[in-house]
Each structure stands twice: as C-alpha cells, then as structure tokens.
C-alpha cells in the first residue's frame with residue numbers, strides 16, 4: 277500500500293456524516309452542535325420569503341438584440357452590486373451534462389466508506405474526500421461530506437485523488453469542467469462590460485486561470501436546527517458556479533441585510549456568486565457575499581461547486597479605473613497564490629479571510 281501522507285494538524289476523530297445517517301440514530305454528536313447564536317432558524321418567514329436572488333437570462337447576452345443585451349447587462353450590474361449572487365438560465369450547457377455530473381457525484385458518494393477513503397483529504401489540505409477547513413480538535417464540524425479536486429492549471433492536480441469508480445467519473449468531470457470554464461470566461465466578459473471596462477480585462481489579467489471543483493453531500497440530519505451543513509463563508513475565488521442537485525430541498529442561504537435568504541433551486545439553472553477576488557479588483561463595488569448551507573430532516577442534498585480564480589502568480593489589487601475620490605482604495609496589492617494559501621489554511625468564518633487584503637480605514641490610503 278502507498279504510504280499515507282502525514283499532517284501535524286490534530287483534528288481528532290471526524291465522524292463521517294453519511295455513516296451517522298445510516299445508523300438512523302437520532303443523536304447528533306456534540307462536535308456538530310452549534311452555539312445557539314450560530315444555529316439556523318426554520319421559521320416560515322424565511323422559507324416563504326419572496327425576496328429571491330435575481331435571474332439572468334444569458335441568451336439575451338449571447339444572442340439578444342441591442343436593447344435586450346443592454347437591459348440584461350443592467351440586470352447583471354444590479355445583481356452583482358446588490359446581491360453578489362444570481363442564477364443563470366439559458367446558459368448553453370447541455371442539460372444532459374448537468375445530469376451526468378450529478379449522477380457520477382451521487383454514485384461516488386454512495387460508494388462504501390472504505391472506497392471513498394482511498395482518496396483522503398489530509399487535514400490541512402483541500403483535495404480529496406473528507407472535511408476541509410478543520411484545524412483543531414475543538415472546532416465545530418459541518419454536517420457535510422466533501423470531495424474536491426484541483427483541475428487547472430494541470431500542476432494543481434493530484435492524480436492519486438482521481439477516483440477510478442464510477443468508471444466515467446474522470447471523463448465526466450473533465451467535460452463538465454471545460455464547459456463551466458467557458459461559462460466563467462463569458463461571465464467575466466459581461467461583468468467587465470457591466471463595469472464599463474474592456475471586456476477582456478479579467479481574461480488578460482488572470483493568466484491560466486485556477487479552477488477547482490468541490491462536490492458537497494449533505495445527508496439528512498435528525499436535528500437540522502442544531503447543525504450547519506456548511507459554515508458561513510465567502511468564496512476566495514473570482515467567480516463560483518454552483519449546481520444544486522435536481523429535486524433537492526432548499527439548503528443554500530445567503531446573508532442579505534442581516535437575514536439569511538434561501539436560494540430556491542430553478543431546474544437546470546446555475547447559481548453564480550462573486551468571490552473575494554472580484555470584490556478586491558472592483559474595489560468593493562461588487563462584493564463577495566457570505567453564505568452557508570443548512571440541512572433537512574428527511575432529505576439529502578448535493579451541490580457541485582466550481583471555483584474559478586486567477587493563477588497563483590498573479591498580483592492583484594483594485595483596478596485603477598474603479599478607484600477615485602468617491603471610492604478610495606480599500607484593498608492592498610497581493611499575490612493570489614498567497615491569498616489562496618491564507619484561505620485554505622484558515623477555518624471558514626464569514627468574510628474574515630478577506631481581512632487579509634483590507635486597508636485599515638485610518639492607514640492613510642491614497643487613490
């Protein structure tokens with residue numbers, strides 16, 4: 277057997293939540309039980325909220341007439357400025373491919389634990405099967421199993437972590453990732469237009485963009501009121517594309533005006549969110565928004581998430597055209613590799629990771 281990589285980080289025993297679920301016990305282990313202030317509320321007001329995230333019809337941007345194009349760019353501006361989250365419809369990705377990635381992801385999570393553990397996520401790393409962002413024995417755990425892989429550039433890949441079962445897993449991930457990459461490039465082009473910038477500004481800046489996929493499986497939980505599926509966080513990426521499993525319960529929630537708003541799945545739509553990198557590049561005009569996942573008492577949930585970001589070598593900072601006397605420079609310049617390292621070596625904690633880049637208000641920033 278190949279030697280197991282070792283880690284100095286002591287995380288204690290992490291229960292596999294699918295195995296807990298299989299045991300049918302109504303007991304939730306202490307490490308998953310959140311402090312009262314962090315627990316989700318399930319009152320009707322939240323569930324029936326009419327305040328839902330915007331929808332962008334990408335066909336209007338791909339092939340609409342001039343009026344349709346400009347109107348949808350305006351929708352995009354408002355979505356990015358006021359929500360940081362939107363769903364895209366008519367995105368051009370074959371529905372069969374969306375179904376296939378969901379199928380192979382589910383087949384993977386349904387395999388016996390011993391099979392999945394052949395691809396372990398070593399504490400302190402972010403690829404493979406397990407729980408990421410756990411750094412100590414007393415840290416609360418998320419009610420979630422993750423499987424994550426680096427995709428691009430190729431040197432981020434660890435071939436030992438690519439599952440051999442199901443047999444079409446790798447091929448499907450490759451095909452899906454190619455399509456999602458094209459979508460990200462197009463979205464960044466339209467986001468640049470919405471900011472009155474050259475449409476290729478992000479593409480030129482990003483180099484061979486970083487891309488990673490994370491599959492999140494949230495089994496039903498006997499006490500959804502006590503646990504979180506995924507801790508509140510913003511994404512470190514430039515853009516994130518999230519596919520919610522077909523027919524799944526609502527689980528994703530975003531923080532808006534101090535309330536958690538559920539994201540109602542739209543069949544075959546994809547959820548897009550602005551990550552920390554776009555917040556920095558736009559000098560805060562478009563903000564990354566804190567979000568989390570909650571669980572359901574009877575239903576399991578799956579999400580397939582792609583992170584798209586500049587390559588590690590890129591130095592980033594607010595784009596000069598977006599800094600002026602009314603919007604002073606809020607973030608320092610830094611290297612994206614450093615930010616990635618900072619992001620993946622800290623626990624998920626709201627928007628705290630972005631403190632890394634913030635210029636403190638009284639430090640005499642200039643524009």
Ligand SMILES: COC(=O)C(/C=C/C1=C(C)CCCC1(C)C)=C/O[C@H]1C=C(C)C(=O)O1
Nearest residue numbers: 402408424425426488512513583585616619
């Ligand atoms: C569990 O993983 C993550 O949540 C995650 C990690 C992404 C990555 C890989 C799985 C391998 C290649 C590197 C990379 C760090 C992109 C989140 O990704 C966010 C965090 C940053 C930073 C980012 O760019 O996307």
Ligand SMILES: O=C(O)CCC(=O)C(=O)O
Nearest residue numbers: 490492527528569579581
């Ligand atoms: O599963 C979800 O809906 C949220 C996933 C998420 O935010 C993430 O993986 O970063």
Ligand SMILES: [Fe+2]
Nearest residue numbers: 509510511567
């Ligand atoms: Fe996220």
